[in-house]
Amino acid sequence: MDPVIIVGAGPVGLTLALALARQEVPSVVLDEGPGKDESRPARTVVLREDTAALLTRLSGAPLDRLGTRWTGWRSMRRKQVTREVVFDEAGEPSPLHIAQHTLTHALRAAVAAEPLVEIATDSRLDTVEQERSGVTAHTRGPNGTWWRGSHLVGCDGPRSTVRKLLDIRFPGRTAVERHAVAALRTELPWPGQALLHRTPPWRMSGPPTAEVTARPLPDGVWRLDWLLPPGKDLVTPELLVNRIRETLAGWTDGTTPPYDLLDTGVHTVHHRLARRWRAGRVFVAGDAAHLLGAFGTHGLEEGLRDVDNLAWKLAPSWHHGPHEALLDSYQTERRAVVAARLRAADQVLPLLRGGGGLRGMVPGTARGHDALLTDGHLGxxxxxxxxxxxxxPLAPRHLEHEIPVDTPPGAPVTDVRVTAEDGTFVQLRSRLGRGALLVVLIAPGTGVWDRKHWVSAGVMPRLAAAVTALPHPAELLVAEEYPGAPAHSVLLVRPDGHLVTALSGVRPADLYAAAEATLGGKDPEKTQTETETEEAAEAGSRAR
Incomplete structure (x- = not known):
């Protein structure tokens, strides 16, 4: 069987390669560059709890030591603190802030040690052809050649060649926001805490949307972002140095502390969404499929969630043949999520950046705006x-014994401690990404007894038999508790960590029906997608 062709060797493409290898699917990564990444301290990413866990699980790298876990978050308006969060309190997960080149280097190291992944450097895609049985791609460069794959995934960024070759429209808005960015080594009054400062007092004469953020990195380095006024005014070195000096002085009672400027740049936020994310055996993911990033959100996170969603759906098709409904669900699920996020940003953009109007005069509005921005930054x-x-479309319908828990169906599950089949205690999230469904029995008291005393008692034998009979490999886990789940309830979890359903007890028929729905049900002999793929291939053959 031919490997999956991945176009693009950034964090999204490398993560997809590792995720597929975890499920014994080989891939070849086409890297148009030489395989090295430029060190840019001002280009960083913020990873929430789920995406940081995904990358740690796949790469095996000590990301917590390569980046910084913030100790807290502080929101300020003028001279007042409007919100302060301490991340080790009240269960608030701490974001991980890491330089993108550091993250990419860790992923490259993991890929280099993975025998199922091949990286082809200096390989720029220029042709994609597909038919019912596979995909053929051609690259130009010193090692230009033809590549044969089972599927192809374009993780090749905003100017995606894959998207252009498929003639997929990419509508949206350009330059929604612009930020001047600097990475510098200095000391600030709140070590380890990230800061959002709106309308700082030293910028009172500037635009009403003046805003600066400070995010800590390892070794005393900070990334500072200043929201720029609308327009295309050139950000000169003199302007940036003035911004740095006035900001540091404003935060340290009028005296600019010593600092070492490491890197600068201008970050322009675009909002775009590809019309299609799948065309036959070809997919797009990450920045090739969407661009977002206003109000503290990060496009890389959504790109990582794209490939986490896609990898477990590609694996059954690679191993066992077409699962068209399952593959179609990638576009349906992920595009809807990103579209909702873009709609939310478009709705609040006039409020947060408009700088006036009736809403600006309503008491309490400023605090509400600060809360919206903070939510974006904190996930x-x-x-x-x-x-x-x-x-x-994968959600099961009409399950007779379905019950509500604190996690709604389709939402990411809570990372509780579970007992694995070998009797060890692990976190639920550590079992994700292997391609198997997870079946979790809620059984209070099992944590204090050796597994051998309860594995053959009560409902366990019946549940184990039901799990064995499922239409897809599944792992049986036991948890002492789960938020909102009564004793002896059973949870079915997708390989990417989203809840399928919760059942009241061991219900083999409902469990089987839910698992079958999660796999896309029973595909007809030929779906509409297959028909479209064949027609496209025939049209391409006639054109040649």
């Missing part, structure tokens, strides 16, 4: 929270 609410797949 909460419509601007920042991980998406749910409640309306997924």
């Amino acid at each position: 909460h609410g419509p601007l920042g929270a991980p998406g749910t797949y409640a309306d997924s």
